[in-house]
Amino acid sequence: MKQLKQRVDELEKQDKNVGVMPVMVLQKPYSCETNCDDDCNNNILPEIEARVIGKEVLIEIHCEKQNGIELKLFNHIENLQLFVTGSSVLPFGKSAISITIIAQVN
16 A cells, blocks of 8 residues: 555655656757858857657757758657658748748657
8 A cells, every 4th residue: 555655655746746847958059151141140050949848849940941851850760769740941131041840759
């Protein structure tokens, strides 16, 4: 009976932590090439932020425009055993994009 009470207490603690959103921010320095225009910002590209609530993951990415970058990202996300449930890709300035991905843990 004592073990069951301890297990119930553990599960209640886990249930209280479901609303907690761990956040991970990754930022990699970016250096402009000589042909980059004046809109280039040395400090923000690429930037990745991930938030987790329960089994859902919200990933926000700000990066340089590249052909096929979305497909590469989706492949990487699937390799992490995540299932993409929604996404959006928006241009940001002349040389950057903002990507938002919602995924679930399998």
